[in-house]
Amino acid sequence: MKRTLQILLVLPLSCLHLMTFAQLTQEGQSVKSSFKRDFLNSRVLQHNKTISCGSDTLAYARYNATTFSYINIDPGQSNPVLGAGIYFHIDDTVVLEGVNFYAYSAIAGTPVNCNVYYANTLTKLPAGPPIVSEVKNLRTGYSFWLPPNLHHVMFASPVTVTADFIVTLETTNLTVLTMATNSWTSGDGLGKKYSAIKINNGWSNSINVGGVPFNADFYIEPVVSYKMTPSFEPDPNACLANPVPFRFKNTTSFALNPQFSYEAIDQTLDDNFIWNYGDGSQLDTIKDGLNTYSSNISYWVNLKATFNTWYGQCIDSADIPIPAADLKAEFEATQQGLLVRFKDKSVDAEEWTWVFGDGTPNSTIQNPTHIYSNYGTFPVRLTVKNKGCSSVSTLIMKLDDQTGLHDVDIAKFNVSFSPNPASEFVEIKVDGQLSEDASWSLFNIHGKKVQTAQLKSEQQIDLKPFNRGVYFINFINGSETQTKRLVLK
Structure with a gap:
């Protein structure tokens, strides 16, 4: 049964005049099921490895149809519609050989432009000029049947397309172009907004038909060849x-x-x-x-x-x-009094998490330096990760005042400073000869270096930029190191 309706296409900034629309309802038979049956019966099967998928016609819109409809593209009304098209997403390069489409005109021989554009992947609308264009003269047709309205366009030379594209039919005069679509009332377009129409101020895929969103796709089917790449x-x-x-x-x-x-x-x-x-x-x-x-x-x-x-x-x-998982956690530690330098020796690690065993925050750098607030025994744990793999290494650190720094303190230089606790500054005095590259570094309680400078026999450190808390000053003189605890109040 054929029904003729009056419809209205509305865009965000434009209102299209009334157009004639004819819809065919196939009672008792789904277009999708019948198309699928005919399609499966006609498909040629292969069983050997193929280099190319050969020439194929992208029948996406027809396959999604619950029923088919016809809609007029009318360039002669006060707010003219000048064309229509459908967007295609591609995974890799395709060769575009031509286009099949279902349309007709009341006047035989009416020319239309079949254009192919690269598409904006966000808007799904044409971007730039056509990459190929062919003129096709339309036949008269039938609003209640599809096969007689099938037209073929073959390009003079195949076109290699490297990104998403949109295929359009565009009017060349004021003659109405009638195009087939699947059903917007049934939502055959699946809300993807692949279809678009052309009006005076450009292309749009925000369309209403008589107050109903145009949730459908035009029957425009590119003929393409391409290669499938398993991966x-x-x-x-x-x-x-x-x-x-x-x-x-x-x-x-x-x-x-x-x-x-x-x-x-x-x-x-x-x-x-x-x-x-x-x-x-x-x-x-x-x-x-x-x-x-x-x-x-x-x-x-x-x-x-x-x-x-x-x-x-x-x-x-x-x-x-x-590949097999080669990940293995491993590290070594060098103690200098309360300051410990950790060196990662893990295999195939991409992420590191250090737990120092004294309740301070973890570290995620590869080779951290940590200053303990007191001597004792601390279980240090390194967890390394690579993608989904993880590995753990644990070392029991024994820090006492007879090792590291205090053995060095007996030697060639000694540092004293006051006041401690301090508030605004601290005065440093060094007994002994200093090397040219002697230096001091200030670390916060988390082991982060916050300041460093050359070490002199007598100097003052400005503490005003730093927050209250416990800090450690590490003094380096040649191969000798001392670490002192400083309280900033």
């Missing part, structure tokens, strides 16, 4: 050394793209992928791989992808090595 990424938080499932994210190009795969729309992709995890376990058929390894050794993982395109099939595979 996958190991979970960055997975680790072979951990007895937990190791996950693989499938990143195969085009096979997961709904505009290139009806199975991506239907979410029936599992049987298209076969995983060999390389450990002798059973082959797995699932979109994203998942396996628990029993040994921390290197494996080669193979993914075989069978991609059912709209009108064909392509098959390929990829092998990616999964």
Whole structure:
């Protein structure tokens, strides 16, 4: 049954005049189910590895249709509509050979421009001038049937497209262009705003039809050829050394793209992928791989992808090595009185967390220096991480006043300072000969260096810039070091 309605297209800043719209409702039969049945019967299957997926027609809008409709693109009204188009996202380079579309005109031979633009990926609208354009003369047609309204445009030379694009039909005179779409009342556009119309001030995909959002897609179908590239990424938080499932994210190009795969729309992709995890376990058929390894050794993982395109099939595979986890935590410490320098000697570490065992905050730098407030025994723990792997090393630090700094104090220089506690400044006096590169450094209670300067026989340190608390002054004279505790009140 054919119905003729009056509709209104409204854009954010523009109001389009009333246009004639005809919609066909196929009672008792879903366009999607019938199209899928016809499509599956016509598809040519292959069973060998293919280099290219061959030539394919992107029938995305027709496949999503619950019913089809026709809408007039009218350049002759007071607020003219000059064209319409649909956006396509691509995963890799495609070669655009031509375009199929469903449309007609009341006047036979009416010319329209079939244009292809690169698209702004945020707005899904044309960006820049057309990258290819062809003129097509329309036939008269039928508002209750699709096949007679199918037109083919083949470009003079195939066009290589390297980014998302939009294919449009644009009027060249004042003759009305009638175009097929799927149903906006049923929401066949899935809210993606792939379709756009052209008005005097540019392109827009914010459209209303009689107060109903135009949630539909035009029947414009690029004819393309491309290559599928099977690929996958190991979970960055997975680790072979951990007895937990190791996950693989499938990143195969085009096979997961709904505009290139009806199975991506239907979410029936599992049987298209076969995983060999390389450990002798059973082959797995699932979109994203998942396996628990029993040994921390290197494996080669193979993914075989069978991609059912709209009108064909392509098959390929990829092998990616999964190296064993070599991560190992290890460190050494050098004591100079209450000051301890830690040196990381871990293997394959990317992150470090130090726990100094005295209740002070942890450190995440690779080779920290820490000043303890008193002598004693402290369990120091280093945890290192690399992606999902972790390793821990613990060392019991025994600090006493008979080691490190105090052995040096008997030697060639001695430092005294006052007052202590101090408030605004402290006076430093050195007994003994100083080297040319003698220096002092002030550390806060967390072991962070807050000031450093040359060490002189007598000098004053300005403490006004610093907050109250416990600090440590580390004095270095050649190969000798002393550390003193300072309280700032």
